[in-house]
Amino acid sequence: xxxxxxxxxxxxxxxxxxxxxxxxxxxxxxxxxxxxxxxxxxxxxxxxxxxxxxxxxxxxxxxxxxxxxxxxxxxxxxxxxxxxxxxxxxxxxxxxxxxxxxxxxxxxxxxxxxxxxxxxxxxxxxxxxxxxxxxxxxxxxxxxxxxxxxxxxxxxxxxxxxxxxxxxxxxxxxxxxxxxxxxxxxxxxxxxxxxxxxxxxxxxxxxxxxxxxxxxxxxxxxxxxxxxxxxxxxxxxxxxxxxxxxxxxxxxxxxxxxxxxxxxxxxxxxxxxxxxxxxxxxxxxxxxxxxxxxxxxxxxxxxxxxxxxxxxxxxxxxxxxxxxxxxxxxxxxxxxxxxxxxxxxxxxxxxxxxxxxxxxxxxxxxxxxxxxxxxxxxxxxxxxxxxxxxxxxxxxxxxxxxxxxxxxxxxxxxxxx
Amino acid sequence: xxxxxxxxxxxxxxxxxxxxxxxxxxxxxxxxxxxxxxxxxxxxxxxxxxxxxxxxxxxxxxxxxxxxxxxxxxxxxxxxxxxxxxxxxxxxxxxxxxxxxxxxxxxxxxxxxxxxxxxxxxxxxxxxxxxxxxxxxxxxxxxxxxxxxxxxxxxxxxxxxxxxxxxxxxxxxxxxxxxxxxxxxxxxxxxxxxxxxxxxxxxxxxxxxxxxxxxxxxxxxxxxxxxxxxxxxxxxxxxxxxxxxxxxxxxxxxxxxxxxxxxxxxxxxxxxxxxxxxxxxxxxxxxxxxxxxxxxxxxxxxxxxxxxxxxxxxxxxxxxxxxxxxxxxxxxxxxxxxxxxxxxxxxxxxxxxxxxxxxxxxxxxxxxxxx
Numbered sequence: 039x040x041x042x043x044x045x046x047x048x049x050x051x052x053x054x055x056x057x058x059x060x061x062x063x064x065x066x067x068x069x070x071x072x073x074x075x076x077x078x079x080x081x082x083x084x085x086x087x088x089x090x091x092x093x094x095x096x097x098x099x100x101x102x103x104x105x106x107x108x109x110x111x112x113x114x115x116x117x118x119x120x121x122x123x124x125x126x127x128x129x130x131x132x133x134x135x136x137x138x139x140x141x142x143x144x145x146x147x148x149x150x151x152x153x154x155x156x157x158x159x160x161x162x163x164x165x166x167x168x169x170x171x172x173x174x175x176x177x178x179x180x181x182x183x184x185x186x187x188x189x190x191x192x193x194x195x196x197x198x199x200x201x202x203x204x205x206x207x208x209x210x211x212x213x214x215x216x217x218x219x220x221x222x223x224x225x226x227x228x229x230x231x232x233x234x235x236x237x238x239x240x241x242x243x244x245x246x247x248x249x250x251x252x253x254x255x256x257x258x259x260x261x262x263x264x265x266x267x268x269x270x271x272x273x274x275x276x277x278x279x280x281x282x283x284x285x286x287x288x289x290x291x292x293x294x295x296x297x298x299x300x301x302x303x304x305x306x307x308x309x310x311x312x313x314x315x316x317x318x319x320x321x322x323x324x325x326x327x328x329x330x331x332x333x334x335x336x337x338x339x340x341x342x343x344x345x346x347x348x349x350x351x352x353x354x355x356x357x358x359x360x361x362x363x364x365x366x367x368x369x370x371x372x373x374x375x376x377x378x379x380x381x382x383x384x385x386x387x388x389x390x391x392x393x394x395x396x397x398x399x400x401x402x403x404x405x406x407x408x409x410x411x412x413x414x415x416x417x418x419x420x421x422x423x424x425x426x427x428x429x430x431x432x433x434x435x436x437x438x439x440x441x442x443x444x445x446x447x448x449x450x451x452x453x454x455x
Numbered sequence: 456x457x458x459x460x461x462x463x464x465x466x467x468x469x470x471x472x473x474x475x476x477x478x479x480x481x482x483x484x485x486x487x488x489x490x491x492x493x494x495x496x497x498x499x500x501x502x503x504x505x506x507x508x509x510x511x512x513x514x515x516x517x518x519x520x521x522x523x524x525x526x527x528x529x530x531x532x533x534x535x536x537x538x539x540x541x542x543x544x545x546x547x548x549x550x551x552x553x554x555x556x557x558x559x560x561x562x563x564x565x566x567x568x569x570x571x572x573x574x575x576x577x578x579x580x581x582x583x584x585x586x587x588x589x590x591x592x593x594x595x596x597x598x599x600x601x602x603x604x605x606x607x608x609x610x611x612x613x614x615x616x617x618x619x620x621x622x623x624x625x626x627x628x629x630x631x632x633x634x635x636x637x638x639x640x641x642x643x644x645x646x647x648x649x650x651x652x653x654x655x656x657x658x659x660x661x662x663x664x665x666x667x668x669x670x671x672x673x674x675x676x677x678x679x680x681x682x683x684x685x686x687x688x689x690x691x692x693x694x695x696x697x698x699x700x701x702x703x704x705x706x707x708x709x710x711x712x713x714x715x716x717x718x719x720x721x722x723x724x725x726x727x728x729x730x731x732x733x734x735x736x737x738x739x740x741x742x743x744x745x746x747x748x749x750x751x752x753x754x755x756x757x758x759x760x761x762x763x764x765x766x767x768x769x770x771x772x773x774x775x776x777x778x779x780x781x782x783x784x785x786x787x788x789x790x791x792x793x794x795x796x797x798x799x800x801x802x803x804x805x806x807x808x809x810x811x812x813x814x815x816x817x818x819x820x821x822x823x824x825x826x
Contacts, residue, residue: 373634389606418780421633422610422633
């Protein structure tokens with residue numbers, strides 16, 4: 039059976055130890071050198087970055103998350119042993135693990151390191167599809183000649199490089215499609231390497247719960263459960279037509295996944311569908327001035343991102359979460375698509391005015407959707423608002439100033455509210 | 456209640472009622488039409504709380520009374536009955552309504568008339584009579600510019616008011632959505648001087664249109680600060696007006712645009728329509744390039760292609776290139792009935808004015824688009 043030493047990257051023919059370095063981190067699988075679709079998932083990414091940047095944290099349980107009513111965003115493996123999980127409320131996490139060091143997340147740092155990892159992956163193949171900062175699909179099909187090594191070796195080399203150069207560990211899932219690659223990367227965490235081959239796909243899936251499918255959460259499992267579907271073998275008993283009739287397009291997808299089939303391509307560019315930002319307050323608020331200040335800052339962030347990507351949006355979305363977690367969303371279609379913070383804010387503020395009586399709120403968010411190219415946006419001025427053109431000019435000018443002198447070089451007074 | 460009525464009369468009354476009722480409402484009785492039988496008339500009343508329409512039709516009343524039933528269902532039934540049928544409507548108090556026509560029998564659940572909301576009458580400060588043809592022109596030529604934007608709710612209607620013209624007071628209708636504007640004038644009918652300016656909502660404008668088919672009909676118009684009423688001998692349409700201030704439109708109508716283009720409106724509209732075909736974008740931009748007695752319309756869409764068409768026009772000013780949303784151009788060009796369209800331009804960034812020949816009683820303004 040083909041085997042690979044994950045420490046020294048020597049390929050060999052089966053055996054418990056590496057013949058070259060005598061290492062025990064050996065991956066052996068009949069299809070090891072034939073599979074080429076992979077999922078790379080960093081291990082406890084945020085927490086690992088913190089430990090790497092501050093070695094004194096190395097042997098301590100570290101929780102990244104925060105705010106007075108924050109939740110755990112990442113827990114290191116030491117904290118995980120004590121039962122701390124992602125998305126757990128902080129007070130609960132600290133009850134389980136009172137000696138944990140809680141670190142407030144430094145998103146900019148994580149983004150920077152994520153870029154370095156991404157650059158490493160993009161050296162291997164152009165088909166890198168990031169799912170978030172710390173995980174991505176890679177399609178290495180047809181790269182064997184280029185790298186003079188099969189994908190499995192290239193991937194083992196990638197995680198080894200991440201460890202030596204960035205001090206971060208990751209787990210690899212290797213299979214013949216995206217669905218199974220993602221499932222595989224979770225099988226052997228942390229610092230793992232797992233393979234699901236074509237021959238074993240059916241056996242592997244048969245007794246797995248349907249919750250294994252990315253996108254089938256608690257609600258999805260409940261819906262499937264009502265149809266008597268709990269495991270993949272339950273799914274296999276269903277006719278393709280019946281699944282489609284009951285679950286719509288998802289039904290057809292389930293039928294294929296049940297057979298380990300997933301034809302989605304790994305694509306570097308998934309088109310962006312919307313741009314949004316939101317913020318959770320320290321204390322619930324209904325104060326119009328305060329909300330408006332947040333709204334402006336968020337509108338500016340959304341607008342900055344739209345401008346950076348040369349995009350604009352036709353629909354403005356306002357999102358509010360009430361104290362009881364009830365969600366309120368408002369949408370407004372603009373006559374003319376925009377990427378300007380001024381217009382985005384004005385529309386969102388108008389919608390906020392209509393919803394103020396539903397406060398106090400714990401969260402506010404604003405977004406742009408139905409995106410189009412920037413050159414198709416802001417083309418028709420408003421007859422009734424002749425100063426809009428001047429404000430748009432002012433916004434473009436302050437963008438230029440911020441691009442040159444930093445993003446706090448010039449701000450609107452209302453951003454300080 | 457028991458009455459007999461011609462299918463055609465009933466259909467007309469019920470179709471007006473069913474278009475007023477709110478289809479997606481949570482108050483069941485607002486989906487109903489109130490039918491009242493009295494003397495030798497049947498009266499049909501429907502409301503969505505903002506608009507109320509009352510239509511009377513001749514009927515043979517066998518016993519007086521009233522009932523309310525679902526307007527859309529009743530309309531569907533009557534519509535499907537054969538032409539010329541005599542329809543009998545009968546209901547005992549608190550009982551369903553029986554609809555009988557020939558060998559067809561229907562039974563519709565009813566709600567008591569006491570629960571039916573009747574719009575309070577207003578103190579109308581102005582009452583006057585206007586020709587249907589005149590009102591139709593005022594509203595038909597302005598309604599395309601009504602905004603659908605809910606945030607500027609005060610633009611969701613036609614602003615009808617008394618304005619000062621060069622030869623005295625006029626009755627004027629204005630609508631705008633911020634991208635285009637229509638300003639239509641008519642002679643002020645006697646008795647309308649005291650009329651307060653009101654914003655007539657979009658839905659009311661649509662309902663009103665059905666009263667205005669015959670040019671010569673006299674429409675009785677009553678206006679207060681909060682309501683407006685249009686009445687013919689058989690139909691009364693009462694509507695709340697939009698509670699808001701219409702913006703000062705006068706300052707956005709350009710007065711000093713110098714460059715004058717005159718073109719056959721229908722040739723122009725057809726050409727715009729043709730060149731816009733190649734554009735797949737949602738907002739299709741048409742570029743107008745003007746030289747001496749020549750207009751070149753062009754569309755350039757990176758994805759789908761390009762189109763160009765040249766028109767003979769009257770133009771004698773400096774060359775100019777300016778872009779517009781094709782839809783806006785088509786809409787204003789299609790308002791021109793007989794005469795040529797006259798466009799007055801300033802620069803490619805300023806609002807453009809359009810009128811029908813030299814007629815100052817219909818003026819349109821459209822914002823250009825960056826191309």
